[in-house]
Amino acid sequence: MQRVMVIDTRRCVGCEACVVACKTENDVPPGAYRDWVVQETRGELPHLSLLIRSERCNHCASAPCVSNCPTGASFHREDGTVQIDRDKCTGCRACMTACPYDARYVHPDGFVDKCTLCVHRLDAGSPTACEEVCPTSAILTGDLDDPSSLVAARLRAGDVSVVTQEAGTEPHVYYTH
Amino acid sequence: MQPPIEIESTRTALGAAERVWGWEIPTYLFFGGLVAGLMLAVAASILLLGPERITRAMRWGLVAAPLLLSVGMLALFVDLTAKLHVFRFYTTFQPSAPMSLGSWVLLGVVPVQLLLILALPPEALQKRLARVRVLAAVQRFARAHLRALALVALVLAVALGVYTGVLLSTTVARPLWSSGALGVLFLASGASTGVAALMLGERDRAMSDRFARADIALILLEVLVLVLWLAGLASQGPAYREAAASMLVGPYAPVFLGMVVFGGLVVPAVLEALSLRGRALHSRAVPALVLAGGLILRFVIVYAGQDGGFTVG
Numbered sequence: 001m002q003r004v005m006v007i008d009t010r011r012c013v014g015c016e017a018c019v020v021a022c023k024t025e026n027d028v029p030p031g032a033y034r035d036w037v038v039q040e041t042r043g044e045l046p047h048l049s050l051l052i053r054s055e056r057c058n059h060c061a062s063a064p065c066v067s068n069c070p071t072g073a074s075f076h077r078e079d080g081t082v083q084i085d086r087d088k089c090t091g092c093r094a095c096m097t098a099c100p101y102d103a104r105y106v107h108p109d110g111f112v113d114k115c116t117l118c119v120h121r122l123d124a125g126s127p128t129a130c131e132e133v134c135p136t137s138a139i140l141t142g143d144l145d146d147p148s149s150l151v152a153a154r155l156r157a158g159d160v161s162v163v164t165q166e167a168g169t170e171p172h173v174y175y176t177h
Numbered sequence: 178m179q180p181p182i183e184i185e186s187t188r189t190a191l192g193a194a195e196r197v198w199g200w201e202i203p204t205y206l207f208f209g210g211l212v213a214g215l216m217l218a219v220a221a222s223i224l225l226l227g228p229e230r231i232t233r234a235m236r237w238g239l240v241a242a243p244l245l246l247s248v249g250m251l252a253l254f255v256d257l258t259a260k261l262h263v264f265r266f267y268t269t270f271q272p273s274a275p276m277s278l279g280s281w282v283l284l285g286v287v288p289v290q291l292l293l294i295l296a297l298p299p300e301a302l303q304k305r306l307a308r309v310r311v312l313a314a315v316q317r318f319a320r321a322h323l324r325a326l327a328l329v330a331l332v333l334a335v336a337l338g339v340y341t342g343v344l345l346s347t348t349v350a351r352p353l354w355s356s357g358a359l360g361v362l363f364l365a366s367g368a369s370t371g372v373a374a375l376m377l378g379e380r381d382r383a384m385s386d387r388f389a390r391a392d393i394a395l396i397l398l399e400v401l402v403l404v405l406w407l408a409g410l411a412s413q414g415p416a417y418r419e420a421a422a423s424m425l426v427g428p429y430a431p432v433f434l435g436m437v438v439f440g441g442l443v444v445p446a447v448l449e450a451l452s453l454r455g456r457a458l459h460s461r462a463v464p465a466l467v468l469a470g471g472l473i474l475r476f477v478i479v480y481a482g483q484d485g486g487f488t489v490g
Contacts, residue, residue: 019187036187043180055186064349070276071265088265091258094276096197100350100487110259164487166414167349 018130058171208249214371373464441470
């Protein structure tokens with residue numbers, strides 16, 4: 001199984017409901033975000049285009065946070081997501097300097113924290129908090145290895161990109177355009 | 178040409194992100210490199226010149242090594258946000274993580290340092306050591322195996338010196354650090370600061386001359402690797418070019434070019450060359466410049482590296 005997230009940028013309206021839902025679901029401390037919304041405006045008036053993306057940890061296949069973690073606290077779960085074992089984390093922040101997406105933060109309790117792809121919800125058969133609350137159904141999670149899954153269908157149909165491809169980390173959060 | 182892009186994010190309101198690594202990491206990298214350099218210099222001298230040529234300053238250098246390393250490791254410990262979990266470094270071995278490799282190297286370095294001190298103690302210390310009977314046996318062992326000990330020290334010192342640079346170069350996210358050259362750069366710089374620390378206390382003229390010659394060679398190596406590092410970055414993509422530019426023409430240029438390259442490398446190398454030709458006295462100011470340059474080099478690289486990245490939003 002390879003859990004992935006596919007976000008349709010044509011559906012996203014930038015309402016930031018995903019940000020609020022995540023904060024509530026995961027009790028994210030003030031000043032920190034597990035997901036956030038980026039708006040890219042291209043061109044000059046009146047010739048403008050707008051691209052909106054809900055971003056988070058990309059659960060990379062080639063994850064520098066995992067390879068640089070000295071204690072094995074950052075690891076790949078069997079479903080392909082990147083997780084943090086709080087008991088093993090020393091707070092050395094090697095993972096934070098290694099992440100091209102700046103997706104991690106130090107929790108006030110000392111350990112490093114980030115998006116878990118809400119695996120506690122996915123394991124229980126519910127969608128992630130951001131997916132559930134998205135009013136335009138732009139966010140979708142699923143199994144990439146299952147060709148009949150909705151995410152696989154979306155990735156087949158659309159023009160697909162990942163954030164900062166040049167970093168070479170093979171992200172598992174995809175954007176369709 | 179790409180049209181202009183304006184980016185706004187939920188996180189824009191947070192302002193510029195703070196540096197992930199503050200003063201603790203460059204401080205540790207400096208002391209780690211310095212100790213690697215001290216061990217390299219003394220171990221190489223034992224192997225090349227023989228133990229009888231090890232001077233008083235070098236013996237005190239051996240005594241200082243574990244203390245200086247402790248200062249560096251204390252900085253590392255202060256840096257941890259989950260300090261009670263520090264033991265986790267030693268319940269695992271992560272071959273892909275330089276920080277894990279480094280913490281095991283540190284564990285190997287300390288006993289070798291202690292054995293070297295016992296083998297070649299300064300006179301003042303020898304009198305005290307002689308009173309402890311258990312130590313006398315260990316001392317006999319260390320002296321009997323001094324060459325092997327020096328060889329192990331040499332290997333561990335190289336590992337320690339290289340790892341302080343590799344620690345930075347495996348982090349994918351910082352274009353300035355994305356170069357294997359940093360391992361060699363930090364080893365050369367560490368060796369240079371180690372030799373400089375010994376020069377500070379050296380009274381033997383012949384040994385001072387040897388140190389000066391070694392230091393000139395190390396500084397030349399350092400300059401060469403600096404050029405290779407920045408030229409290598411400049412020949413890659415835009416993020417890497419920008420990172421190299423931040424050192425040469427950007428905000429870090431005055432400190433990097435002025436204090437590290439000119440004040441910490443060029444000036445001391447020229448003064449050392451002059452003193453070898455008898456046209457200047459061996460002055461403690463010269464090694465002091467090398468040490469200051471080595472410290473500032475690490476601060477500049479650790480800070481400038483974190484100011485650059487791929488991240489948008």
